[in-house]
Every structure is written in C-alpha cells, then in structure tokens.
Amino acid sequence: MQLTADIQNYHFNHILLNAAGVMCQTSTELDAVLASEYTGAVVTKSATPLVRPGNPAPRYYELNNGLGTINSMGLPNEGFDYYMNYVSAKETYKPIFFSIAGLSKQENITMLHQLQDADFDGLIELNLSCPNVPGKPQTGYDFEATEQILTEAFAFFKKPLGVKLPPYFDIVHFDDIAAILNKFPLAFVNTINSIGNGLVIDQTTDTVVIKPKAGFGGIGGTLVKATALANVRALRDRLNTNIKIIGTGGVTTGRDVYDHILCGADLVEVGSQLAIEGITVFERLEKELTEILTKKGYHSLDDVRGQLKIIS
Numbered sequence: 001m002q003l004t005a006d007i008q009n010y011h012f013n014h015i016l017l018n019a020a021g022v023m024c025q026t027s028t029e030l031d032a033v034l035a036s037e038y039t040g041a042v043v044t045k046s047a048t049p050l051v052r053p054g055n056p057a058p059r060y061y062e063l064n065n066g067l068g069t070i071n072s073m074g075l076p077n078e079g080f081d082y083y084m085n086y087v088s089a090k091e092t093y094k095p096i097f098f099s100i101a102g103l104s105k106q107e108n109i110t111m112l113h114q115l116q117d118a119d120f121d122g123l124i125e126l127n128l129s130c131p132n133v134p135g136k137p138q139t140g141y142d143f144e145a146t147e148q149i150l151t152e153a154f155a156f157f158k159k160p161l162g163v164k165l166p167p168y169f170d171i172v173h174f175d176d177i178a179a180i181l182n183k184f185p186l187a188f189v190n191t192i193n194s195i196g197n198g199l200v201i202d203q204t205t206d207t208v209v210i211k212p213k214a215g216f217g218g219i220g221g222t223l224v225k226a227t228a229l230a231n232v233r234a235l236r237d238r239l240n241t242n243i244k245i246i247g248t249g250g251v252t253t254g255r256d257v258y259d260h261i262l263c264g265a266d267l268v269e270v271g272s273q274l275a276i277e278g279i280t281v282f283e284r285l286e287k288e289l290t291e292i293l294t295k296k297g298y299h300s301l302d303d304v305r306g307q308l309k310i311i312s
C-alpha cells in the first residue's frame with residue numbers, strides 16, 4: 001500500500017506525525033516520535049526565543065468520555081536554541097518540522113532569520129494560532145496581521161515555510177484567509193489548531209477543570225473532527241495546488257485519517273489521541289487506515305486524496 005507524501009523536496013514514507021505540542025517538548029519525546037516505524041516526520045513544540053514554563057497547572061485535562069481534551073499550556077517550551085541544537089545534531093532521514101510561536105511579530109521575524117541563517121535542513125511551521133497566552137490574540141484571526149508577517153517573512157526567508165492556522169467557522173473567512181495565503185510561496189498549511197477558549201466543567205465539583213484563564217482552553221480530540229475536516233476541505237478547495245495541506249484535528253481512528261485525506265490532506269497529525277494513547281497510536285491508525293484502503297480496493301492514497309464526493 002502506498003502511504004507516502006511529498007512537500008517540495010521532502011519525502012514522507014508515512015503520512016502520520018504528532019501535532020505540535022504533543023510528545024515533542026524534549027529531545028526524549030522528539031526521539032520517540034522519530035523512532036516510531038509508523039511516523040513520517042516529527043514536529044517540535046512551538047518555540048519562543050527564551051525558555052517558558054507556561055501557565056500554572058492544572059492546564060491539561062482529558063474528558064472522561066474520551067471525546068476530547070482541553071489545554072491551556074501557555075506555550076511551555078525549552079526555548080529556540082534548544083530546538084535548534086536538537087535539529088542540528090539529529091541524524092535522521094525523516095523530515096523535521098521546526099515550529100515557532102513568537103509572542104510578537106518581531107520575535108517571529110528574528111527566529112525566522114536565525115532559521116534562515118542556520119544549516120537546518122527541514123521545514124518551518126509558523127504557529128499563528130496559539131489560543132492560550134493571556135492577552136495575546138491568535139494572529140490567524142487577524143487577517144491584516146497575517147498578511148503583514150508573511151510579507152515580511154518572505155522578503156528574506158527561502159526555506160520551506162508553512163503556517164499553523166486556527167479553525168475558521170465562516171465561509172467568507174475561508175475565502176479571505178485563502179486569498180491571503182495564495183499570495184505567498186508557502187510550502188504547506190496546517191489546519192486546525194485546537195478550537196480556542198472552550199470550557200469544560202467537572203460535574204462532581206461544579207468547577208472548571210483547568211486553572212489558567214478561569215478554565216478557558218483549547219479543545220481537541222473527537223469533539224473537533226467536523227470542524228477540522230471542514231477547514232481541510234475548504235482550504236484544499238481554495239489554495240494553490242503547490243501549497244500542501246497538513247490535516248490536524250479529531251483523529252482517533254483510521255477512518256478519521258481517511259476522512260482527512262478524502263478532504264485533501266497530504267499529511268495527517270495526531271494530537272489529543274497521541275497524548276491519551278501514547279506512541280502506539282501511530283501503528284494502530286496506520287493498520288486501520290490500510291484495512292479501509294484494502295477493503296475499498298485502493299492501492300495508494302493518491303486514489304483517495306481530495307476525492308470527497310458531494311451530493312449533486
């Protein structure tokens with residue numbers, strides 16, 4: 001079964017990888033994702049210039065019905081230099097995505113200059129959608145700011161650059177963000193990040209389940225699948241074909257992976273379910289995906305990608 005994909009001159013022997021933020025903050029976690037036989041790549045925790053402890057705990061919670069997660073981590077990470085050292089020293093044939101999430105346009109531009117000048121050979125994911133830094137809006141919801149930072153970035157940045165987007169919920173917003181993104185030679189778009197600022201209640205204590213922001217946090221897992229598929233499909237339909245799509249959100253079974261590909265995804269990321277199930281999730285998802293493809297008589301993901309049918 002052909003389960004491969006390409007983004008520019010990077011080849012992926014498997015289409016699954018972690019979502020930034022999950023199993024990717026330390027070198028031990030990054031090594032575990034790379035070591036899995038069933039991952040095609042790894043993405044780092046979004047880096048800020050300096051080390052960040054993140055928000056006070058409890059800041060992550062798994063709903064006891066298994067339907068999702070809520071997090072307000074607050075961008076905890078080891079700092080830009082840690083991840084630069086990791087990717088520079090790493091001997092791997094698998095592509096590495098280096099995620100950055102500066103707290104200002106200038107921080108992102110500075111990190112992009114450092115990445116441009118470094119001998120890092122990989123892909124860069126500009127996170128425009130962290131919902132959990134108090135007082136900091138999600139850039140992806142500010143279309144002018146999004147266009148501005150991409151204009152400044154592409155004035156000097158020549159390595160493969162993609163963006164991690166928040167979910168959109170309005171057809172006109174799909175039109176608007178796609179029109180902006182199509183102005184730039186992006187390698188990929190990764191959609192979606194968690195659905196920002198949800199609220200989960202502990203039924204026994206009538207209390208929110210996470211401490212930061214009075215309990216407001218990003219929602220992931222099964223609960224966000226319909227929104228994730230819509231964003232993958234809407235952007236695939238609108239973006240230039242040379243901008244590849246990474247589908248993220250709501251992946252807990254092989255069928256969910258298949259659905260993301262039907263909507264147009266080239267790679268598929270696993271966040272909440274990886275946090276819940278652990279590294280073995282990748283083997284299970286690939287086996288379940290392969291079963292579906294075999295049953296349908298397909299030999300390659302190319303037979304499926306973007307082939308979602310509508311009712312005519």
Ligand SMILES: O=C(O)c1[nH]c(=O)[nH]c(=O)c1Cl
Pocket residue numbers: 021046071072073074075076101127129130131132133193194218
């Ligand atoms: O709170 C976080 O660290 C976080 N949490 C998310 O759900 N998405 C992000 O992009 C980030 Cl940066």
